[in-house]
Amino acid sequence: MQGILTQITALLGVTVGAALIAKFLRQPIIVAYIFAGIVAGPLFLNLVHGEREIFHIFSQLGVILLLFMIGLSLNFNYLRRIGKVAVAGGLAQVIFTGVIGMGILRAMGFAFMPALYLAVAITFSSTIIITKLLSDKKDTDSLYGRHTVGLMLVQDLVAVLLMVFLTAQGGSMTISSSLIRLALGGLVFIVGVTLLARYILPPILRRIADSKEFLFLFAIAWCFALAYAASRFGFSIEIGAVAAGLALGSSTYQPEISARITPLRDFFLIIFFVILGAEMSLAAASTVFLPSVILSLFILIGNPLILYVVYRLMKFSRRNSLMIGLTAAQVSEFGFVLLFIGRELGYVGESEIASFTMVALATIFVSSYLITHNGKIAGAVQNFLAKFSEENHPQREEKPPVYDAWVIGYHRIGWNIVQVLKEKKRSFAVIDFDPTVIEHLTKEGVPAYFLDVSDVGLLSELPLDRARLVISTIPDIQDQVTLLKHVRLHSAHTVIVANAPEAKFMRTLYEAGADYVMTPHLLGGKWIGHMISDGKASRAAFRKLKKEQQEEIRSGMPVQEL
Known part of the structure; x- marks a missing residue:
């Protein structure tokens, strides 16, 4: 235990130092992680030793959580729309990149089988690198981001099929029986997840959503359960993690789940990228330098051009086609797995693995910048690309809805405000942390978001x-201060009304940015005072008000708060 703690402490210390330098130089943070791994690896400090298996488990946990959150951000309706495009684009890219790569390797003198394995290895882009950087840029939900993620999922499926083919070659099972087994397993897995997502998960989530800790625990357990189930059915754990996220992606509680898991995901992902850098083997670098440079240029320039042409043919705009291509300009960690299998079968030598290592290091490093700045790059070269093709297929991003008003908290005062906004036909949405409220408002057709405003x-x-x-209308003062400061930080013009359960909190809320602070007991006292001053405090008047109140209760007023 002492050894692993020492290694983790030293590793995190090197990583923090590299991250500070990257932040000071305004470089992508992922580059700092990889270089921290190189420094901590056997080439320099050799900090990662003895407990390598534990570090690998940590890094695998980060990958699973990352892809789980990618699945959370997608939804089945969108996947239905992009499914055909993703399959066509993914297959076209794999075929063209593989064929052209094979030609380049053969021209450089590689033997047929080593060239074949290396050509296939460079066709796959890194799902982990791409999804991490898209998530950091908040581009996962953009049009190009979703199609890039779809492209990666197709590549992962192709990788699974290749694994079946290769393991069948090296084992006793035939290729046809392996494919049949995989197809049957996939069918059972998909049907099972679909039934669970539709009939089992919703009632479970409704029961546990009022507890942040329980919701977090259930989401983690669900994620790893499906990742394990996918591996048992012959798929990669990455596909299982994405499926787990998709099953919860259409849930009302998706934002809260995502927010709780993000810090855990980030920690394990840091370990993944550091270990990736630590395992970069450059022992035979001098002998494969030229082929590695040529292959790196092909991935960084040729691969984006291939994807640009493919997506232009599928009627994507120049900008989105180019951004998809730039985002996929690196090789995948799956390439190492493929080459290791080839080495076990006797088709691949150490020189091919060393060459791929150099290509991986170069393309991951450069593509981090390409993805981070792909918008600027696309804007800079669009005029040049316009000389070769007209923009006949402009595309608009699907923007989230913008509401005229937001009601924070449905109970207490909120329900009445909602009724008035509905009568006035105002565009509005409600935020609440009660799953029963969200369910009720959703049935009523009111846009409702389940989340904690303190986040x-x-x-x-x-x-x-x-x-x-x-x-x-929520009673917690600190939560309201967080809300007020957040809105005021981004907008000086939005009118904000806060709620103080006691008059002593009014000053705090005004200082935080509220335009008006309502206090229910003072408002109630004023209302009764007006009734008396207007001469309306009679038994008949109160009998009429009582009748109206009873009608409001029957119409849906949350009586548990009365």
Whole structure:
């Protein structure tokens, strides 16, 4: 135990130092992680030793959680729309990149079988690198981001089929029987996940959603259970993690689950990228330098051009086609697995593995910049690309809805405000942390978001700053201060009404940015005072008000708060 703690402490110390330098130089943080791994690896400090298996488990956990969150951000309806495009684009890219890569390797003098394995290894882009950087840029939900993720999922499926083919070659099972077994397993897995997502998960989530800890624990357990199940059915754990996220992606509780898992994912992902850098083997680098440079240039320039042409033929805009191509300009960690299998079968030598290692290091390093700045690059070269093709297929991003008003908290005062907004036909949405409220409002057709307003990360996902009016009815003062400061940071014009259960909190809320603070007991006292001053405090008047109140209860007023 002492040894692993020492190694983790030293590893994190090197990583923090590299990250500080990268931040100071305004470089992609992922590059800092990889270089921290190189420094911590056997080439320099050799910090990762003795407990290598534990580090590999940590890094694998990060990959699973990352792809689980990618699945959370997608939804079945969108996947149905991009499915055909993803399959066509993925297969075309694998075929063209593999064939051209094979030609380049043969021209450089590689033997047929080593060239074949290396050509196939460079066709796959890194799902982990891409999804991590898209997530950091908040581009996962963009049009090009979703299609890139779809492309990666198709590549993962092709990789699974290749694994079946190769293991069948090296084992006793025939290729046809392996494929049949995989198809049957896939069918059972897909049907099982679909039935669970539709009939079992919703009632479970409704029962546990009021507990943040229980919701977090269930989501983690579900993620790893499906990753394990996928591996048992012959698929990769990555595909299982994405499927687990997809099953919860259409849930009302998706934002809260995502926010709880993000810090855990980030820690394990840091370990993954550091270990990736530590395992970069450059022992035979001098002998394969030229082939590695040529292959790296092909991946960084040729692969984006191939994808650009493929997606232009599928009627994508120049900008989106180019951004998809730039995002996929690196090789995948699967390439190492493929080459290791080839080495075991006697087709691949150490020189091919060393060459691929150099290509991986170069393309991951450069593509980190390409992905980070792909918007600027696409904008800079669009005029040049316009000389070769007209923009006949402009595409618009699917933007999240913008509401005129937001009501924070449905109970207490909120329900009445919602009724007025509905009567006035105003565009509005409700935020609440009660799953029964979300279910009720969803049935009523009211846009409702299940999230905790104390989480700034969740608030930043919503366009609160673009609303004219934000009304908070929740009783917690600190949560309201967080909300007020967040909205005020992004908008000075939004009108914000806060709620103080006691008059002593009014000053705190005004200082945080509220335009008006309502106090229910003071408002109630004023209302009764007006009734008396207007001469309406009679038994008949109160009998009429009582009748109206009873009608409001029958119409859906949350009586548990009365």
